[in-house]
Amino acid sequence: MNLYNYILQQADNTLILGQRLSEWCGHGPVLEQDIALTNIALDLIGQARSLYQYATEIEGKGRTEDDLAFLRDVWDFKNIQLVEQANGHFGTTLVRQFFFDVFNFHFYRALQNSKDETLAAIAVKSLKEVTYHHRYSSEWIIRLGDGTEESHQKVQGAVNDLWMFTGELFVPSTADQAMLEAGIGVDLEKIKQLWMEKVTAVFQEATIRKPEDTWMQKGGKEGKHTEHLGFILADMQFLQRAYPGAKW
Amino acid sequence: MKEITLADKFQAKIDQEIKIEPKDWMPEKYRKTLIRQMSQHAHSEIVGMLPEGNWISRAPTLRRKLGLLAKVQDEAGHGLYLYSATETLGIDRETLLEQLHTGKAKYSSIFNYPTTTWADIGAIGWLVDGAAIMNQVPLCRCSYGPYARAMVRVCKEESFHQRQGFEILMTMMEGNEAQKHMVQDAVNRWWWPSMMMFGPSDGDSPNSAQSMKWKIKRFSNDDLRQKFVDICAEQAQILGITLPDPDLKWNEERQHYDFGEIDWSEFWNVVKGNGPCNKERLDARVKAHEEGAWVREAAMAHAEKRRKRKEAAQVA
Secondary structure, eight states, X not given: OHHHHXXXXXXXXXXXXXXXXXXXXXXXXXXXXXXXXXXHHHHHHHHHHHHHHHHHHHHTSSOOHHHHHHSOOGGGOOOOGGGGSOOOXXXXXXXXXXXXXXXXXXXXHHHTTOSSXXXXXXXXXXXXXXXXXXXXXXXXXXXXXXXOHHHHHHHHHHHHHHGGGTGGGGSOOHHHHHHHHTTSSOOHXXXXXXXXXXXHHHHHHHTOOOOOSOOOOOOGGGTOOXXXXXXXXXXXXXXXXXXXXXXX | OHHHHHHHHHHHHHHTTOOBOTTSOOOHHHHHHHHHHHHXXXXXXXXXXXXXXXXXXXXXXXXXXXXXXXXXXXXXXXXXXXXXXXXXXXXXXXHHHHHHHTTSSOOOGGGGSOOOSTHHHHHIIIIIHHHHHHHHGGGGGOSBHHHHHHHHHHHHHHHHHHHHXXXXXXXXXXXXXXXXXXXXXXXXXXXXXXXXXXXXXXXXXXXXXXXXXXXXOOSOHHHHHHHHHHHXXXXXXXXXXXXXXXXXXXXXXXXXXEOOOOOHHHHHHIIIIISTTHHHHHHXXXXXXXXXXXXXXXXXXXXXXXXXXXXXXXXX
């Protein structure tokens, strides 16, 4: 059960963030960035599929990747609250992306050494993609932070608003704890340090101020979510819910 | 006298199937015709992202979601090649976008229809991309080199989209009654607008003759439309759906399908801006552009700061 939950945490993170990013498709600030955001969405949803497929195998109840994505309700989703937050403007999206990408990069890097061969293989493949994502979002934080007065204020505002959702990245769930002990999962304490170093360095170059220590939201990994997730699911799951058992 | 010689040489190259390249001399009217056609094509690609983009968040399975996302992204890519190809004619993307946003430039009217169910995604792939391929394959041999080369890439991806659309419909036709109903309903709505994508009949198409002579265009609108009908009529049988045309039937003598009269008043009405989604589509493009202004400005400002810092470092 711990392994299953552990896989779902990451699968749900990547699916929900991919779903959010895909809302940009056709509405980006410039064609090249429209394409880039869609690329990242494609990678993340692709990662979610690999992880869900593995989770169904571990679960062994004959469910499919689509059952997991489309037929669970809010309380069963284990993504962190950060990834379900609204897109806002391009700067909000990029700040949310940057916070997650830095985590995701170090997460997969460490997961490559997992004792679980399937997870290690998924990590190797995903790391190639995430290396690019993490470079892309870092560059945009710098560009927007150190761009115009307006872009600086917009990014600083988004950082201030989203900061309280970053704490949860490093709060170990029961599954995180058990998988770390089993040599399957990653050490979130170590990732926290690496994450903080990278975020500090990028903020410095972007002339963005790191928010003061504040209350951190948490609970996503245990199925406690913000109001956003219900709407995401209502939208995403519509056809599977309206026509049970239909093949598409 | 000199102008005539250049024009003659130009036409001789075209007659010999030699491609015209950006730095070659070309008649002003050839340049203008290409700018109009290529930019309309580019605009159609990016406006075309909207009706299909409408279903990305609601795609019924993860596989379908990835397929649709990738497809809409391909359209953005086509827009990009086509804007770049148009820029070789001496006009920049910003100007072209302004023409789109102010309504001066047109895009394909097909994208002014709404996508109301998931079956529309299949129907667009099958019929709209199917019609687009008919129109576009001959453009791979267009006399203007950059356009022809861009179209080679575009056509490869479009034919993949068309198969994907057909497969979406096929899967639904193997499903429950509601799914079959959705497919028939979508085909009913998309059939005639797709037929109109080939443009007015040859007699009513003012630019056709000149474009044929310049080898921008290779086949007449009516010939391409007939080819489309012949293929779709057969494929509709495989799908098990009815095309919404009571006059559609095989003509043994012509070895083609006969088909009913197209309602051109609807076509011109949508071209003039009265389609169900004209305003919505254009508003969405304008909104994306306006809301993206600060991002584009910031990127420029940052690049400028970097350039200055680099210069200062070199001086020191």
